[in-house]
Amino acid sequence: AQKITQTQPGMFVQEKEAVTLDCTYDTSDQSYGLFWYKQPSSGEMIFLIYQGSYDEQNATEGRYSLNFQKARKSANLVISASQLGDSAMYFCAMSSASGGSYIPTFGRGTSLIVHP
Amino acid sequence: ETGVTQTPRHLVMGMTNKKSLKCEQHLGHNAMYWYKQSAKKPLELMFVYNFKEQTENNSVPSRFSPECPNSSHLFLHLHTLQPEDSALYLCASSQDSGTAYQPQHFGDGTRLSIL
Numbered sequence: 001a002q003k004i005t006q007t008q009p010g011m012f013v014q015e016k017e018a019v020t021l022d023c024t025y026d027t028s029d030q031s032y033g034l035f036w037y038k039q040p041s042s043g044e045m046i047f048l049i050y051q052g053s054y055d056e057q058n059a060t061e062g063r064y065s066l067n068f069q070k071a072r073k074s075a076n077l078v079i080s081a082s083q084l085g086d087s088a089m090y091f092c093a094m095s096s097a098s099g100g101s102y103i104p105t106f107g108r109g110t111s112l113i114v115h116p
Numbered sequence: 117e118t119g120v121t122q123t124p125r126h127l128v129m130g131m132t133n134k135k136s137l138k139c140e141q142h143l144g145h146n147a148m149y150w151y152k153q154s155a156k157k158p159l160e161l162m163f164v165y166n167f168k169e170q171t172e173n174n175s176v177p178s179r180f181s182p183e184c185p186n187s188s189h190l191f192l193h194l195h196t197l198q199p200e201d202s203a204l205y206l207c208a209s210s211q212d213s214g215t216a217y218q219p220q221h222f223g224d225g226t227r228l229s230i231l
Contacts, residue, residue: 033216043204045222052217091159101171101213104220106159 002027002096004107011112013082020067021077021110023092029053032096034075035104036066039089048090051075082114119143122207122223130231131197137226139190139207147213148190149220150182151206159206165190166213194228202230 003026013019059066067076092107150162164172165184181193208220
């Protein structure tokens with residue numbers, strides 16, 4: 001069975017500082033995808049970044065980077081230069097095969113609050 | 117319109133009512149998903165449709181009935197709901213569900229309250 005663990009229920013960071021949100025996963029599949037999503041209080045889930053299991057380089061997307069350590073089965077999200085608008089819930093997700101379909105599994109999320 | 121649109125944004129209904137949630141995507145995707153998000157619980161996958169065919173039913177009670185008439189539209193028909201069904205219902209789409217490397221694009225959700 002696939003499992004995503006986010007051990008930080010809440011994180012606080014000062015504006016303009018960097019912050020790392022932790023994510024570990026468990027799967028026996030060789031081919032899988034890892035994703036991070038942001039959910040502001042308004043409810044919509046916004047896709048931020050993804051990493052394929054065969055990608056050797058860490059994914060980056062603007063101020064977001066994914067620190068992928070395959071042997072440790074971790075996929076931490078790093079947000080550089082935090083902004084007040086980054087305050088939101090952040091979900092780590094993994095997509096791996098389930099009977100031919102790649103079904104995403106989500107973690108419980110981390111609430112990030114950015115202080116001015 | 118672009119992206120994934122869900123209507124209504126808010127819905128209050130009694131336990132004996134019948135209502136439907138609608139989701140429409142304008143991204144040319146072939147897979148669509150329904151999720152339930154309750155407070156203090158992980159996001160729960162309910163149904164998956166790939167090219168209009170249902171590929172996943174995650175042990176969802178029969179009072180929730182999905183319908184996917186085409187790759188752009190997804191409905192969730194509700195009847196005889198229980199108070200514990202109050203939650204945010206999110207619709208998502210992706211190119212298809214056949215590879216691991218495709219992100220999902222979500223709608224804004226329907227916040228459902230059962231009286």
